[in-house]
Amino acid sequence: MTEKASNKTKTVRLSSRQLAIGSVLVAIVVLALKYAAYAMTNSVGLYSDALETLINLAAAFAVLIALRLGEKPADQNHQFGHHKAEYLSAVAEGVLVVLAAIAIFMEAYEALMHPRDLSVPIIGLVLNGLAGVGNALWAFTLVHFGRKLRSPALVADGKHLYTDVVTSIGVLAGVGLAKVTGLIWLDPLLAMCVGVSILFTGWQLIRGSLSGLMDEAIDQEELQQLRETIMANAEGAIEAHDIRTRHAGRVIFVEFHLVVPSKMTVYAAHAICDRIEEAFQQEMPHAVVTIHIEPEYMANESEFDDNLPLD
Template sequence: MTAAAAKSASKQRVVTLAFWSIIVAFAVTGLKIVAWRMTGSVALYSDALESIANVVTAIAALWAIKISHMPADSDHPFGHHKAEYFSAVLEGVLIVVAALLIIAKVWDSLRNPTPLEQPWMGLGINTSAAIVNAVWAFILIRVGRAEKSPALIADGRHVMTDVVTSAGVLIGLIGAIFTGWHVLDPLLALIVALNILYQGWRVMGESLSGLMDRAVDNEEHLRIRDIISSNSKGALEVHDLKTRIAGRATFIEFHMVVEADMTVAESHAICDRIEDALKAEIPSVRITIHVEPDDEAKLPKGTVAVPFA
């Protein structure tokens, strides 16, 4: 498969998952609303409200993914990769809004606690929705990591948070049913709201980090360094290696020192070899190499290894 065909297949895979995420979010939300209306549980209300946020963010994720896959143009010569981060930030904001709405509902319920209606039927429906969410969250996170899609990963993590929420609600409401302590319902909803607030903050923090041109992690940095070192025969030195991540794209730039009398064609051949090796190992990589003569070296003259400063 050619690079263009692989890129097209990757795009189609991500867009298809984003579309189905909307369908799944609608279905799960519908089940949870039925469970809440059937029981009157504040905890199930909190679970349903989080799922409504999932619907909105799934739609935003699909929009962002389509934008991020648009080719570079005159106004965006480096591409549109960062569009997915905006979707993830929106998701974090909506999570926080959902948590605040839950807290308001909890306050009202603590003042007027009421017994649950048809609790077992409601819990059964909610459990079914949680199982669907668990399977879908696993798929979203796995594919999102494979395709380096922040929007899919954020969506998957949010859905997985929803699964944890549903599990906690299930356990807590079973306890409330058997003990008759109706106050457990709003207290459980409050715990859910606090957990949602934490997850929202985490999602926004990671996305804002990406918008601030975060570098690759240390392990990936070392891998990039090793690839360059093993394919830079003919160069004297490499320094000022810098990286940044923009969605699924990784940008790499560095300075390569060569002998002053080396021809342009010879130095260009070294650059091509390094670029080919990096592209073979790192999907959607963008590489900038600044070639310098030996008087720009940062190491003592005569050093022939290719270390990094």
């Protein structure tokens, strides 16, 4: 059995940490702008928008801590590394979103029971709009680079910010409509809609993270790339089967059985494994590969009916 992990992750980790620090700084600026907008308007809708940004700030800190923990090397108690720490961050973010929704519902109910006058100076709406633009730009940055860096925590944070942008647009439109029409009850009603929206976001974050914690297999596109890499670099072997995969943070773990001629020497079989592993380092550097060598009579003995002929 042979095993080899990529040695190219240091730059990825540094870049992920920089993005996480950026998320904290962006969240602080956006929170200041949105709270100022709420203070100027006394709008429950803008209050809900500001409260969601407070959750964004807490989530950004959680992502930063998770990335720092996830980059720790394997040790005696965590021999496969700490990569799944990122999933815990995404779960924590989902829980925070749910708590924010509950707080929004409570404030909106209070405003419905005891209507309050709205003061809507243009500067307040402009501040909230600027905050939304900042969130949109940063959300795109997080999702784009988070996918490149294979970081579920960064991608989850970016998707959450996308939702924040959409709700900010709805809040601005609703507050303006409530002021123009005089229907003050539109403001808390809109806040409740925001609460429902972020509840759905929280559920998506938790569901996506649980798939990683439950060792879900990689997607079909990556699996096809994996199979092609094996086929292109396993000359001399007969078959590969029982291909198992799972993802943990930005890393995927791959293991499979490689059938070789019964009379092949250990040295020759090991050379084939080295060739396959070197190809993975070039084409899928985020993969940790384990190969189990089997003699020829084990061909067509796949547990998963996934025989991959190589000769």
